[in-house]
Amino acid sequence: MQSCCATTWPLSVGAAMPSEPHSLHPLTLVFSAISVGRSFLLPAIFGGFSAGGGDIGRMFAWGLAFLSVPALLYATAKYATFRYRIDDDELILDSGVLSRRRRVIPLARVQNIDTHQSALQRLTGVAELRVETAGGDRTEAVLEVLALRDAEALQAELLTGRRVALGTAETATDRLAIDGDETLAQRLAHLRPADLVLAGATANEAGLIAAVLAAAIQMLEQLPIRLPEPNFPAIPELTTPMILLAVLGLILFFILLGWFVSIVGAVIGYHDFTLTKADGELRKDYGLLARRHATIPIERVQAMRVEESLLRRPFRLASLKLATAGAAPGERRRTSAQVFLPLARLPHVAPLTAAVFPDFDYAALTFSPVHPRARRRAFIRYAVPVLLAAAALAYFVNTNALWLAVLTPAMYGAAHLHYRHLGYALAPGYVIARAGFWNRITWIVPDNKIQTVHLTQTPLQRRHRLATLVVDTAAGGTFKAAEVVDLGRADGTSLLTTVAQRAIRARKAG
Amino acid sequence: MNTEDTPAMAEAGQDDSALRCLDGRVTLLWRVAMLIRTVVLTAIVLGAQGVLDPPVPTALIPTVVAALGIATVLFLPQARFRSWGYQVRADDLFVRRGVLWRIASVIPHTRIQHVDTRRGPLERWLGLSSIVVYTAGIRGADVTIPGLARADAELLRDHLAALGGGGDAV
Numbered sequence: 001m002q003s004c005c006a007t008t009w010p011l012s013v014g015a016a017m018p019s020e021p022h023s024l025h026p027l028t029l030v031f032s033a034i035s036v037g038r039s040f041l042l043p044a045i046f047g048g049f050s051a052g053g054g055d056i057g058r059m060f061a062w063g064l065a066f067l068s069v070p071a072l073l074y075a076t077a078k079y080a081t082f083r084y085r086i087d088d089d090e091l092i093l094d095s096g097v098l099s100r101r102r103r104v105i106p107l108a109r110v111q112n113i114d115t116h117q118s119a120l121q122r123l124t125g126v127a128e129l130r131v132e133t134a135g136g137d138r139t140e141a142v143l144e145v146l147a148l149r150d151a152e153a154l155q156a157e158l159l160t161g162r163r164v165a166l167g168t169a170e171t172a173t174d175r176l177a178i179d180g181d182e183t184l185a186q187r188l189a190h191l192r193p194a195d196l197v198l199a200g201a202t203a204n205e206a207g208l209i210a211a212v213l214a215a216a217i218q219m220l221e222q223l224p225i226r227l228p229e230p231n232f233p234a235i236p237e238l239t240t241p242m243i244l245l246a247v248l249g250l251i252l253f254f255i256l257l258g259w260f261v262s263i264v265g266a267v268i269g270y271h272d273f274t275l276t277k278a279d280g281e282l283r284k285d286y287g288l289l290a291r292r293h294a295t296i297p298i299e300r301v302q303a304m305r306v307e308e309s310l311l312r313r314p315f316r317l318a319s320l321k322l323a324t325a326g327a328a329p330g331e332r333r334r335t336s337a338q339v340f341l342p343l344a345r346l347p348h349v350a351p352l353t354a355a356v357f358p359d360f361d362y363a364a365l366t367f368s369p370v371h372p373r374a375r376r377r378a379f380i381r382y383a384v385p386v387l388l389a390a391a392a393l394a395y396f397v398n399t400n401a402l403w404l405a406v407l408t409p410a411m412y413g414a415a416h417l418h419y420r421h422l423g424y425a426l427a428p429g430y431v432i433a434r435a436g437f438w439n440r441i442t443w444i445v446p447d448n449k450i451q452t453v454h455l456t457q458t459p460l461q462r463r464h465r466l467a468t469l470v471v472d473t474a475a476g477g478t479f480k481a482a483e484v485v486d487l488g489r490a491d492g493t494s495l496l497t498t499v500a501q502r503a504i505r506a507r508k509a510g
Numbered sequence: 511m512n513t514e515d516t517p518a519m520a521e522a523g524q525d526d527s528a529l530r531c532l533d534g535r536v537t538l539l540w541r542v543a544m545l546i547r548t549v550v551l552t553a554i555v556l557g558a559q560g561v562l563d564p565p566v567p568t569a570l571i572p573t574v575v576a577a578l579g580i581a582t583v584l585f586l587p588q589a590r591f592r593s594w595g596y597q598v599r600a601d602d603l604f605v606r607r608g609v610l611w612r613i614a615s616v617i618p619h620t621r622i623q624h625v626d627t628r629r630g631p632l633e634r635w636l637g638l639s640s641i642v643v644y645t646a647g648i649r650g651a652d653v654t655i656p657g658l659a660r661a662d663a664e665l666l667r668d669h670l671a672a673l674g675g676g677g678d679a680v
C-alpha cells in the first residue's frame with residue numbers, strides 16, 4: 001500500500017490490502033470434496049449395505065454416488081468463480097456459476113468476524129472466515145477456506161476498515177494482535193488446564209450432558225445392527241429393591257459419565273482460553289482441536305450475565321457471558337449467550353465487567369430485595385405441581401405415591417431460597433437484575449441498550465399483588481430478557497417509570 | 511389508592527383517565543373470531559374422538575370444549591376491551607392490556623424502528639386496523655395495538671413514525 005495512509009495503517013504480516021479480487025485457497029476443493037463425500041457417499045455406502053445388498057439398495061447407492069459427481073463439479077466451479085475484495089468501505093463477494101451473485105457488505109455494518117479452524121484445517125494451515133452483520137442471526141459471508149495468514153490479515157483489514165467507516169479515531173495501536181504480538185492489546189484473562197478442569201467439573205450443564213448421553217444410548221438401540229445374543233445363565237427373580245438399586249446405579253453412572261464428558265469437553269473445547277481487549281474489541285482465542293478466534297466489538301454488547309451455579313458459589317467462582325445483537329452462530333453454544341469467560345474468580349469479576357463497561361463497578365453494587373410475598377407465590381408454584389403429581393400417581397399407579405406429599409414442607413424451604421436470590425440494583429447508567437438458585441444469574445444491562453420495558457402480572461401474581469419487570473434488549477437468540485421477578489406492585493410500577501426514563505435519557509444507543 | 515378491584519393496573523405517574531381506548535367495534539371482531547375458533551376446535555375434537563375413541567362418554571369432551579368456547583365468546587371480549595389502554599406520551603408510548611395475564615409496556619420513541627398498519631379480513635369488514643410498533647428488542651419486539659378505527663390507526667402510525675424517526679441503531 002503506497003497510499004497516504006501508509007503510516008497509520010501498518011501492513012499486516014504477509015498479505016497486501018485486498019483491493020484486487022482474491023480467490024479462496026486451493027485447498028477449498030479438498031474440503032468441498034470431503035463435504036460432498038459426507039453428504040452423498042456415506043449415505044450411499046450405508047444405504048447399500050443396510051438394505052441387504054438387494055437390487056433396491058444397490059440402485060440407491062449408485063444413484064447417490066452418481067449425484068455426487070455434479071455436486072463435485074458444482075463445488076469446483078464455485079471455487080473457480082469466487083472472488084472477494086475490499087473496496088471503499090465495503091467487502092464485496094462475487095460468486096455463482098450460472099447466476100452471478102454479488103454481495104456487498106458495508107464495513108460499518110460488520111459486527112462479528114470469526115476465524116474458525118477444524119482439526120484438519122489446522123493441520124493444513126487454512127481457516128474459515130465468517131462475517132456477520134447487525135440485525136441478523138445468520139452469517140452474512142463465509143470464506144471457506146483461506147490460508148490462515150490471509151484469513152487473519154483479512155480479519156484485521158475488515159476491522160480497521162470498519163473503524164474508519166464508522167469514523168472512530170484510529171492510531172498506530174489499532175493494529176490487532178496477529179502472529180502472537182499481543183503487546184498492544186490488553187490481556188484480560190487466560191485459563192490454564194487446571195481452571196478448565198474446574199470449569200467442566202462445576203458446570204451445571206453436566207446434568208444436561210448426562211441426559212443427552214442417556215438419550216443417545218437409547219437411540220443406539222433402535223439401529224438395525226444385530227448383536228450376537230449373549231447366553232445368560234438363568235437369572236434369579238429380580239426383586240423390587242434390586243430393580244430400584246439398579247435404576248439408581250444407572251442414573252449415578254450417567255451422572256458420572258456426564259460429569260466426565262463435561263470436564264473433558266471444557267479442557268479440550270476451551271483449551272488455552274485467552275481473552276484480550278484491543279481498542280473497542282474483545283477477542284477470544286480458544287480450543288484445542290478446532291482453534292477458534294472470535295472478535296466482539298464492545299458497542300455491540302447488549303448485556304452481560306454473571307452466572308454463579310450452585311456448584312460454583314461455594315468456591316466463589318462464576319462464569320461470564322455476553323449478549324450481543326446477532327451472536328456468532330459458529331460458536332458452539334448450549335445457552336443462547338456468548339461465553340465471555342467460562343470461569344472467573346469472584347474478585348476478578350469487577351475488573352472484567354469494567355473491561356466491557358468502563359463506567360460500571362460490579363463490586364460497589366448493593367442489591368435491593370424483591371417483595372417477601374414472592375416466597376408465598378413460589379411456594380404455591382412448587383407445592384401445587386408436587387401435590388397434583390402425587391394425587392395423579394396415587395390414582396393411576398399406586399396409592400403409595402401419596403407419600404410424595406411429604407415433600408410439601410420442603411417446598412417452602414425451596415421457595416425461601418428462591419426468594420433470597422432475587423434482587424435488583426440501579427447503578428449509574430446500568431440496570432441490574434438477579435435471580436436463580438440452581439444458577440444465579442445477574443444481568444447487567446446498560447441504560448442505552450434498553451429497548452422496551454414491561455411490567456407483567458400472572459393471575460397468581462395479581463392475587464399476591466406482585467409483578468415482574470422485564471427489561472428488553474436487542475440481544476439475539478432465545479434469550480430471556482433481564483427480569484426482576486416478583487416485585488411488590490407499587491415498587492414495580494415506580495420501577496417501570498424509572499427504568500423507562502433511564503432508557504429515554506441515556507445517550508443514543510449505538 | 512388503587513385496590514385489587516380496579517380493572518386497571520395501577521401505574522405510577524400514569525393517569526388512567528388519559529388512556530385512550532380501542533374502538534368499540536373490536537369486541538364484535540373478537541366475538542366473531544372466538545366463535546369461529548370454538549366451532550373449529552369442537553370439530554377437531556369431534557374428529558379426534560372419532561379416531562382415537564377414548565374411554566369417556568362420547569358427548570363429554572366436545573360439550574366441554576364447546577361450553578368453554580361459548581363462555582369466552584360471551585364474557586371475554588368485554589373484559590378485554592376494558593383492559594386495553596394506550597397513550598402517546600412526551601417521550602414514550604404506553605400500552606397496557608390483559609385480562610388474566612396483565613402487561614404494561616413502555617416504548618421510548620427513540621427505540622421505535624418502524625410502525626406498520628395491519629388489516630386482516632375481519633378487521634377490514636369492520637373498518638378497523640391494527641398497528642404494530644417494531645423495536646429492536648426480542649421479548650417486546652412488536653407491540654400490537656388492535657381494533658383501531660382505520661383513520662385513527664393511520665394518524666397514530668404517522669404520529670409515532672414522526673416521533674420515532676427511524677430509531678437508534680443497535
